[in-house]
Amino acid sequence: MNIQNFINGQFVNPIQDDWLDNYCPANGEVYGKLPNSSAEDVEQAYQSAKSAFPGWSQTTLEERSRILIKISELLEANLQRFAEAESKDNGKPISLAKSIDIPRAASNFRFFGNAITQFASESHESIGQDAINYTLRQPIGVVGCISPWNLPLYLFTWKIAPAIAAGNCVVAKPSEVTPMTAFLLGDICNEAGLPKGVLNIVHGLGSTTGQAIIEHPEIKAISFTGGTETGAHIAKIAAPMFKKLSLELGGKNPNIIFADCNYDNMLETTINSSFANQGQICLCGSRLFIESPIYAKFKKDFVERVKKLKVGHPSDNSTDIGALVSKPHLEKILSYIEVAKKENGKILCGGNQVEVKGFENGYYLEPTVIEIETDDCRINQEEVFGPVVTIMPFNTEEEVLQMANKVKYGLSATIWTNDLKRTMRITNQIEAGIVWVNTWMLRDLRTPFGGMKASGVGREGGFEALRFFTEAKNVCIKY
Ligand SMILES: NC(=O)C1=CN([C@@H]2O[C@H](COP(=O)(O)OP(=O)(O)OC[C@H]3O[C@@H](n4cnc5c(N)ncnc54)[C@H](O)[C@@H]3O)[C@@H](O)[C@H]2O)C=CC1
Numbered sequence: 001m002n003i004q005n006f007i008n009g010q011f012v013n014p015i016q017d018d019w020l021d022n023y024c025p026a027n028g029e030v031y032g033k034l035p036n037s038s039a040e041d042v043e044q045a046y047q048s049a050k051s052a053f054p055g056w057s058q059t060t061l062e063e064r065s066r067i068l069i070k071i072s073e074l075l076e077a078n079l080q081r082f083a084e085a086e087s088k089d090n091g092k093p094i095s096l097a098k099s100i101d102i103p104r105a106a107s108n109f110r111f112f113g114n115a116i117t118q119f120a121s122e123s124h125e126s127i128g129q130d131a132i133n134y135t136l137r138q139p140i141g142v143v144g145c146i147s148p149w150n151l152p153l154y155l156f157t158w159k160i161a162p163a164i165a166a167g168n169c170v171v172a173k174p175s176e177v178t179p180m181t182a183f184l185l186g187d188i189c190n191e192a193g194l195p196k197g198v199l200n201i202v203h204g205l206g207s208t209t210g211q212a213i214i215e216h217p218e219i220k221a222i223s224f225t226g227g228t229e230t231g232a233h234i235a236k237i238a239a240p241m242f243k244k245l246s247l248e249l250g251g252k253n254p255n256i257i258f259a260d261c262n263y264d265n266m267l268e269t270t271i272n273s274s275f276a277n278q279g280q281i282c283l284c285g286s287r288l289f290i291e292s293p294i295y296a297k298f299k300k301d302f303v304e305r306v307k308k309l310k311v312g313h314p315s316d317n318s319t320d321i322g323a324l325v326s327k328p329h330l331e332k333i334l335s336y337i338e339v340a341k342k343e344n345g346k347i348l349c350g351g352n353q354v355e356v357k358g359f360e361n362g363y364y365l366e367p368t369v370i371e372i373e374t375d376d377c378r379i380n381q382e383e384v385f386g387p388v389v390t391i392m393p394f395n396t397e398e399e400v401l402q403m404a405n406k407v408k409y410g411l412s413a414t415i416w417t418n419d420l421k422r423t424m425r426i427t428n429q430i431e432a433g434i435v436w437v438n439t440w441m442l443r444d445l446r447t448p449f450g451g452m453k454a455s456g457v458g459r460e461g462g463f464e465a466l467r468f469f470t471e472a473k474n475v476c477i478k479y
């Protein structure tokens, strides 16, 4: 099936007739084409968004809200079709696409459809100066949204929904590796009555299409999720043009496990936080630090449990671990496993490619647990972004905090303990934008979402996202 750009409410081919192959990770076969859009296509998308802006920015909040909630309902009504498409395009188990990815994409539209009706700005009475200040929150204009391949529709809509709720018009680019569900979204937007040009979707490589979006002088804000190197590149281009930037980048998240935790809950959740979505979530905990008294027990139980995870075809409902997203990504992860071996990492389980019967060319990998002796090895410092975790013991709170913070990233952290004072000490000192205690991935869409250090700039979610997608204009009236 050939994917097309969605510009001004219409599906169109790329102007230069340049196409890319779309791969199915489960069998390694090409199953369609997508545009490799040029700067001309991006310009067309921009012009369409610009024309739609005066009308959309003046559309009442009730009407914007109604349309966003309608998109959400239509996604829910098309759950099976979208989940199948996501699973085929990305390699993730269909059960995951159906229970997490597509419901969350629908929730993103519903959440921001509701949030915009509650979003308010501030006023300040300047007492003694006979003046009042009030702050307008006005939409920026045309904004760019660029998303990655790991949670394709989930993260695409996490940007688009607040952008349009706030009254902006959008030029959006999904990952070229997983373009399908963004393509399908176009029809849903038309059916929901989203005016033409409010959302424009251009497909293509980061280096061509993405680059044209970030370089466009009139696209005034960029919301990006993806790799840290790409984020740094975007900042280099966009900052001198004074674009607003929201960058949600990589992570190398610690799981700190104390002996006093609820062990069974911790073990089950740690399996999930290590290997959900084949470990391809920026929030996965990939560095497991375990307090010495329970280290031996944890190591035995964890490895036993990991060995039982079933690697299989994404459409098989009994599959725990589907296919990795692409051949280059599989090769990158395999090369990290080799690095770990050279650094004296001990492979406790996994480490090998898997041939799934009937789908021998798919990109499958065993979930992998590596025991390390010191925390400064590359496998423990660099983002692998796959089903690979390291484990090592620790003795003191100070020691583990120091190791947890000793990476360039600062996205999320998970702490397992029942000691309240320790919880407070660690949560205060850990360098992470998101900290979970005795849980993982419990999401409330109102909360600020994002990271510190090389994990990004700015926060998404709730009113933070609506603030990002608006300009604050303060008005001071003397009376
Ligand atoms: N959310 C996260 O934290 C993610 C992290 N990654 C990390 O990044 C590594 C590289 O993965 P990639 O697929 O290469 O991610 P990437 O950062 O290159 O891709 C993310 C998005 O950015 C776009 N992009 C790439 N270059 C661009 C440019 N010059 N201008 C504008 N847009 C551009 C891509 O087309 C895609 O839509 C992964 O191995 C993983 O470690 C990847 C995806 C998500």
Ligand SMILES: O=C(O)/C=C/C=C(\O)C(=O)O
Pocket: 148, 150, 151, 155, 158, 225, 226, 248, 280, 281, 282, 283, 443, 449
């Ligand atoms: O918003 C969420 O719940 C999750 C976001 C995950 C990412 O941004 C990621 O994996 O890149």
